[in-house]
Amino acid sequence: xxxxxxxxxxxxxxxxxxxxxxxxxxxxxxxxxxxxxxxxxxxxxxxxxxxxxxxxxxxxxxxxxxxxxxxxxxxxxxxxxxxxxxxxxxxxxxxxxxxxxxxxxxxxxxxxxx
Amino acid sequence: xxxxxxxxxxxxxxxxxxxxxxxxxxxxxxxxxxxxxxxxxxxxxxxxxxxxxxxxxxxxxxxxxxxxxxxxxxxxxxxxxxxxxxxxxxxxxxxxxxxxxxxxxxxxxxxxxxxxxxxxxxxxxxxxxxxxxxxxxxxxxxxxxxxxxxxxxxxxxxxxxxxxxxxxxxxxxxxxxxxxxxxxxxxxxxxxxxxxxxxxxxxxxxxxxxxxxxxxxxxxxxxxxxxxxxxxxxxxxxxxxxxxxxxxxxxxxxxxxxxxxxxxxxxxxxxxxxxxxxxxxxxxxxxxxxxxxxxxxxxxxxxxxxxxxxxxxxxxxxxxxxxxxxxxxxxxxxxxxxxxxxxxxxxxxxxxxxxxxxxxxxxxxxxxxxxxxxxxxxxxxxxxxxxxxxxxxxxxxxxxxxxxxxxxxxxxxxxxxxxxxxxxxxxxxxxxxxxxxxxxxxxxxxxxxxxxxxxxxxxxxxxxxxxxxxxxxxxxxxxxxxxxxxxxxxxxxxxxxxxxxxxxxxxxxxxxxxxxxxxxxxxxxxxxxxxxxxxxxxxxxxxxxxxxxxxxxxxxxxxxxxxxxxxxxxxxxxxxxxxxxxxxxxxxxxxxxxxxxxxxxxxxx
Numbered sequence: 087x088x089x090x091x092x093x094x095x096x097x098x099x100x101x102x103x104x105x106x107x108x109x110x111x112x113x114x115x116x117x118x119x120x121x122x123x124x125x126x127x128x129x130x131x132x133x134x135x136x137x138x139x140x141x142x143x144x145x146x147x148x149x150x151x152x153x154x155x156x157x158x159x160x161x162x163x164x165x166x167x168x169x170x171x172x173x174x175x176x177x178x179x180x181x182x183x184x185x186x187x188x189x190x191x192x193x194x195x196x197x198x199x200x
Numbered sequence: 201x202x203x204x205x206x207x208x209x210x211x212x213x214x215x216x217x218x219x220x221x222x223x224x225x226x227x228x229x230x231x232x233x234x235x236x237x238x239x240x241x242x243x244x245x246x247x248x249x250x251x252x253x254x255x256x257x258x259x260x261x262x263x264x265x266x267x268x269x270x271x272x273x274x275x276x277x278x279x280x281x282x283x284x285x286x287x288x289x290x291x292x293x294x295x296x297x298x299x300x301x302x303x304x305x306x307x308x309x310x311x312x313x314x315x316x317x318x319x320x321x322x323x324x325x326x327x328x329x330x331x332x333x334x335x336x337x338x339x340x341x342x343x344x345x346x347x348x349x350x351x352x353x354x355x356x357x358x359x360x361x362x363x364x365x366x367x368x369x370x371x372x373x374x375x376x377x378x379x380x381x382x383x384x385x386x387x388x389x390x391x392x393x394x395x396x397x398x399x400x401x402x403x404x405x406x407x408x409x410x411x412x413x414x415x416x417x418x419x420x421x422x423x424x425x426x427x428x429x430x431x432x433x434x435x436x437x438x439x440x441x442x443x444x445x446x447x448x449x450x451x452x453x454x455x456x457x458x459x460x461x462x463x464x465x466x467x468x469x470x471x472x473x474x475x476x477x478x479x480x481x482x483x484x485x486x487x488x489x490x491x492x493x494x495x496x497x498x499x500x501x502x503x504x505x506x507x508x509x510x511x512x513x514x515x516x517x518x519x520x521x522x523x524x525x526x527x528x529x530x531x532x533x534x535x536x537x538x539x540x541x542x543x544x545x546x547x548x549x550x551x552x553x554x555x556x557x558x559x560x561x562x563x564x565x566x567x568x569x570x571x572x573x574x575x576x577x578x579x580x581x582x583x584x585x586x587x588x589x590x591x592x593x594x595x596x597x598x599x600x601x602x603x604x605x606x607x608x609x610x611x612x613x614x615x616x617x618x619x620x621x622x623x624x625x626x627x628x629x630x631x632x633x634x635x636x637x638x639x640x641x642x643x644x645x646x647x648x649x650x651x652x653x654x655x656x657x658x659x660x661x662x663x664x665x666x667x668x669x670x671x672x673x674x675x676x677x678x679x680x681x682x683x684x685x686x687x688x689x690x691x692x693x694x695x696x697x698x699x700x701x702x703x704x705x706x707x708x709x710x711x712x713x714x715x716x717x718x719x720x721x722x723x724x725x726x727x728x729x730x731x732x733x734x735x736x737x738x739x740x741x742x743x744x745x746x747x748x749x750x751x752x753x754x755x756x757x758x759x760x761x762x763x764x765x766x767x768x769x770x771x772x773x774x775x776x777x778x779x780x781x782x783x784x785x786x787x788x789x790x791x792x793x794x795x796x797x798x799x800x801x802x803x804x805x
Contacts, residue, residue, distance in 0.1 A: 103791050107784045119371055126378050133386040161333060165378060168340040172371050175347055179364050182354045192783050197358050198435045199781035200650035
């Protein structure tokens with residue numbers, strides 16, 4: 087069961103990257119990056135998961151009650167916050183690209199090369 | 201002393217928030233003053249921390265979460281002289297850039313200053329942190345402010361393309377690093393570098409640890425612009441405002457290299473000890489490939505900022521190769537290279553800004569001979585270029601001497617020759633460009649070189665004297681930094697401490713204090729080694745030959761030219777076409793490179 091989750095993380099990472107590689111639309115590209123990023127959530131949460139354990143809320147429970155690892159959950163939250171900024175920036179850049187050139191195809195806007 | 205550790209980070213971040221909050225209320229002059237004062241304060245504190253860290257490592261546990269019985273739960277800043285030196289270098293460059301931009305970017309919104317301060321704070325945090333997830337957060341903050349700065353001129357397509365390529369590739373790099381961090385946490389349950397290293401202990405690394413190492417290092421290599429992850433750098437530099445380039449090339453790329461060293465010695469040195477040769481060979485190969493490819497591409501550019509960008513890639517390759525020797529002496533060389541190259545390259549980019557204002561273009565063929573009326577700028581360009589060659593005893597010479605010593609002890613004596621060729625070719629391209637612009641030498645047509653789109657020049661109502669002064673300060677500092685008495689001995693001691701894994705662990709987890717290391721540091725004059733001096737002079741000869749070839753290759757006999765074209769042109773075309781400017785291609789290289797590196801290590805180690 088846990089192995090499956092690790093496999094899913096790798097798979098989601100790979101399809102996200104694949105989508106970004108073949109993308110012909112900057113908005114689509116940004117969404118592919120969020121897919122790639124979701125794989126890091128899956129990986130982090132899987133690492134902290136424990137069978138039969140509850141949420142890591144230690145109010146009104148007996149000492150020694152099993153809980154999933156709260157550290158990876160806060161790492162995931164931080165990851166969400168940090169990456170949302172990046173994705174927002176890429177989307178803003180895509181808007182500006184469209185305003186300048188009328189296109190959002192990364193192949194068409196290429197002026198720098200070599 | 202530990203109270204001062206967060207200040208090089210906190211001061212610019214708080215000032216940035218203050219600028220955003222008061223942007224509409226206070227007059228522009230006051231806002232500029234706040235920004236520059238904050239940058240100056242941060243730089244001053246970075247130097248205070250650097251001076252204090254020479255005696256013993258400094259620690260700051262945020263929120264007072266000290267380790268108990270050798271278990272660290274809190275987040276720490278763990279500072280040794282190399283980390284503090286990185287913070288001091290980046291804070292100094294931020295200060296210079298803000299003063300420079302005071303007139304250069306006057307017409308831009310206040311957001312520019314805010315982003316520069318955030319960028320500076322993030323770079324300092326990255327250099328000082330002792331926690332691997334905290335590193336990831338600074339990595340992303342540094343990234344996101346840099347992407348925004350690279351695409352700051354949104355009225356043009358070039359900066360947008362450069363910024364998108366930069367943002368997308370580096371974001372994927374950050375995810376790779378994060379996956380590596382997650383795997384390390386899964387194995388050790390720790391995020392503090394010392395704690396992870398302590399838990400992994402001396403048991404030989406298994407596949408999981410090796411894959412984690414490959415992922416973390418690959419993500420950092422994207423930031424450090426190592427082949428085949430380097431493509432974004434040239435695009436981001438070609439279109440960014442000159443002062444932003446100075447920060448990207450002068451500090452950010454080097455921070456990627458710095459953290460590869462940090463994470464190797466604090467976490468992986470012991471588990472990978474038996475595999476040292478495999479790790480070394482792969483990273484030396486990547487470094488050499490980067491140094492040579494960067495140099496070749498550098499020669500093929502006519503747009504000054506893109507030319508300098510490829511020279512940065514080439515130097516990053518030398519840094520990685522030097523670090524990959526896993527020898528404290530060559531690590532000291534890398535530290536000196538970061539210092540001298542950072543200041544010189546930042547100064548040269550700032551000169552590009554001056555040229556853009558004066559000549560309206562920074563394409564060496566378009567402004568052929570137009571710089572004859574700018575003798576001071578021309579001399580600064582020449583001085584900066586000479587500093588990057590490594591002629592004894594100036595500029596990057598000390599760095600290359602130390603690198604060479606480390607390389608010879610590790611049986612990689614030929615690395616110095618690669619370094620001389622790479623620095624020589626890059627410097628030759630810069631000399632060629634300088635000779636065309638400031639002297640009008642050579643032809644004003646050259647079909648070897650790649651044209652790039654123009655950028656809008658800023659208005660002429662800027663203080664060129666101020667801009668040239670700031671550029672001159674950076675270049676002169678970079679040229680003479682190696683002459684500071686005792687610098688060689690100090691960086692050597694610092695590098696040995698940096699590479700001393702068990703001492704680092706004892707300091708962080710058990711609060712052990714080092715002896716008073718600074719007491720034994722001599723203020724000795726620079727020692728010039730004969731072999732290193734010869735390599736420096738060889739690089740000078742290569743630079744002169746490259747520049748002469750670039751300027752006058754049409755005068756070669758036609759048979760020789762035809763033969764050269766037939767042999768060299770096909771590979772040059774292939775390499776040049778690979779730098780397509782299309783982000784999908786870059787991601788393909790990135791994925792292939794990551795898989796290749798991870799596979800090689802996972803199968804052979």
